[in-house]
Amino acid sequence: MLDQRFDPAASEAQIYQRWEEADCFKPSGDTSAEAYSIVIPPPNVTGVLHMGHALNNTLQDILIRYHRMTGKNVLWQPGTDHAGIATQMVVERQMAESGSNESRASLGREAFVERVWEWKEESGGQIIGQLKRLGASCDWSRTAFTMGEDGSDDDQMVRAVRKVFVDLYNEGLIYRAKRLVNWDPHFQTAISDLEVENKEVAGHMWHFKYPLAGGATYTYVEKDEDGNVTLEEERDYISIATTRPETMLGDGAVAVHPSDERYAPIVGQLCEIPVGPKEHRRLIPIITDEYPDPDFGSGAVKITGAHDFNDYQVAKRGNIPMYALMDERGTMRSDGAPYAEVAETAGRIARGQESFDEAKITAMNLVPDEYRGLDRFEARQRVVTDITAEGLAVMVADAEGTETPLVENKKVMQPFGDRSGVVIEPMLTDQWFVDAETLAKPAIEAVKTGKTRFVPENWEKTYFNWMENIQPWCVSRQLWWGHRIPAWFGPTADKKENGALDVYDYQGQIFVGESFEKVKQLASNYYGYPVSEAESITELQQALFSEENNTSEVQAEFKFLDLRPKSIPLVQDPDVLDTWFSSGLWPFSTQGWPDADGNEDLKTFFPGSVLVTAFDIIFFWVARMMMQGIHFMGEVPFKDVYIHALVLDEKGQKMSKSKGNAIDPLELIDEYGADALRFTMAAMAAQGRNVRLSKQRVEGYRNFSTKLWNAARFCQMNECANWEGALDPTTLTQPVNQWIVGELAKTGAEATTAIEEYRFDGAAGAVYRFIWNIFCDWYLELIKPLLNGEDEEAKVETRRTAGWVLDEILKLLHPFMPFVTEALWEQLGEDGPKRDGFLMLQAWPTYDEAFENATAAEEMDWVIDLVTEVRSVRADLGVSPGSKVPASLVNASETNTARLERHGEVISRLARLEGLGVVEETPEGAVTTVVDEALLALKIADIIDIGEAKARLTKEIAGLEKDVTGIEKKLGNENFVSRAPADVVEENRQRLADGKVRLEKLKGALARLAQL
């Protein structure tokens, strides 16, 4: 006998364990069956399950369980992501909080990475355990990790990443370049555009005067739209607006639009940056460029190529030097020569008296001595203060004529690191870039031609928009935790005819290969000398300088001539790859690529059937998988991309720990069970919307599972449970049984279609309604008389049908509520013939047309309508619920007379009636109502308020009259009759006829009431 209710806390883990031990999650291996595969979006290895995961993985598990039941060879590929920045951050924070003196720096690279591996081993199982609690039926024996087992050279995952890097490099699709990139001063690494969040913050716009060189002046003229002069004055300066005064120190020019007549007289002249020691004021040229907007601000823009993305473009176009001002922590540089000296050089460059190259500019630190080492925001304040003190701020007069510096308070968009939260600084650095534009082209094409389909479709637009405007992808990170870039730097060297080398710098030459062994070959061919691996530049320097190697004279710094070294030292790039670089390979790297022996799985399970993810990582992940998948596999990585909503709190806010509004899915599982949470996720997963989660909703679905449990309990008590074999609907004789199997078939079809179309809410809703509103509310009530009756044949048939329908219900509900359904499947099976294995491995139900019996459906609808009508009348007229009311059906048709004979007992029972039969005359003292063609008479006139009964009828008549009038009007409209589809017209005629008949009867009933 089943317990009173299902206890998720006690059962779920145990059921899960038995599935797992029985290898239920593994692919069937039946290669004759269609393959169905999904790769899990790998959660951060050290992460914890949040509501987004709960939704994401519930939907995947529904698909996986459904397709597994349909007999496919199903793989749900699990795994975790090493999550470079996030994990490194966690471990660093732990060390800081532990109170020990250890830090990343103190440990050094090797020990620190070792520590992260330890942390991965320690906490990496947590999220997987949590996914198991949710019921995720992944094949855990294949659990993958984006860094492989141990990150060693021969690890398959590592080899996959290296091969991709090397191949792309050799194809010219990965290159190293000095570019302006987003720099995170907190983590001290470059990050990609996507990892930057632009936020609007309160800022200021300062206006400063850049005096013309040598006190030159010009006539500044402003005109309105009609060309009338509105301002004309002599000026000895050009006015500049900036939100970032500290970057003035690195200005290389002032730019104006070529069409801007105001500044035409001074284009080509020099002006002075109004900051820094007076005696070393730096001069910069006034140039023209298309970039400045003459209508914005003063129309003149300072150009700081090394600290602003727009300025960078202008500087590149105009060959303007880009002076870097900050170090990797975002503080003002304090390296290099004293300011006076550097400013002098810069001056000569500006006047065209000295040539320059990239290396030279990079080495120049133009931060005045007194600002060196300052934090960038502190420096900003100092610059503003100093300029203002000198009277070079643009002044504005108030109403009383008092002049104050012009400082506009305005909202400015500022870039923040999505992980660090600090202001991102554009920095000129050497980084590795992927030519995303080239890779994007076939990825765009694949979606255009439908090889990959977005569901819902509208996300294609988002995808196209981003892909068509894609920028080079910066893939190098100055972190320690991640895939080390397989590139080695060696000295730039010329080979001389005598076989000796002239070496010009330490690491100008790049060798890319999958291992040092391969690179060694490349490099020794290149140099004509053996090569060795050095740990660092220092080591490399020492090697080059060492006596035994250096047979030459050192002519100048960085130059070694006539070198005949025993070996040439190479240093591996210290940087690691962007996490998404390896995540992008996930669909095939998890299937054994690039190894030949991995190809069976690869053939079977690649491409994936569908990728299930939220829209916030379309760019980060989906796009990258598309690009890398198509490039390396020659095929799209998945056929469908199902984009689901974000989980928000009840108020529609994004859940986050910091806001404190996060609901922990594990707490919900503890409280209501995984099934309830899963069903909530499915029911709320309407396409293209956000999911607002409330506990109440989860509680409601927990109640649903209890409802099912009790229905099963009822079946069990009545010996309905667990009958063997299939059910042949054509052998059924009882209308109620014929009807329920038809309703079940409809539900099955509805649920199946909905799942196939990724309408999880539709599928969940269909099953929910069938179970609660049809099976429990009606069917179980309707069969009670049969189960308790004398007719043995009918009893057997009913037990059999009820038990069979219940089993079918368990199958249909299983993908949504795997635990309670599996528990019922098992426990119901205990009394009868043994179950044929786990529910989760049963075949998904399909039903042919024989299950639908229209006659039985009409009959049972009539029964239900009749009962409902009586209940409604009774409730409205205040008849006490317990009392039995004498009732009869007046002038019923033959059909309904027969129906009443069959179902009179159950109708009487459900509607609390007695003496129910068919009569020809309306009995005395009866209140009547209309059911179908007949009048239903209830002998309650003496116990109710006649006024209320009248009111009830009057209201119904009024409503019906409104309907009838509306339809009459419609049918009176010639255009409607002639243009509307025939079936719609016919339907309306029928409704009108039915309505009129009913109306007449209701009016008759009201008249009769009036006589009482």
Add this chain to the structure above:
RNA sequence: GGGCGGUUAGCUCAGCGGUAGAGCACUACAUUGACAUUGUAGGGGUCACAGGUUCGAUCCCUGUACCGCCCACCA
């Protein structure tokens, strides 16, 4: 500035060219009879606004207003 989406019952949301729906909440009644994590009945909506297309619009089109989100370089 560009793009996407939303506006339907008190709340959260489905629906979608032809009778406006669900869950929760609310109201009334019901308790030995599978289930109070329950049952029965009920109240509640000019489907944001304005035009248009159509025999017919909550649904399609155009515009307006608010509300979200994403992308974007205005110093």
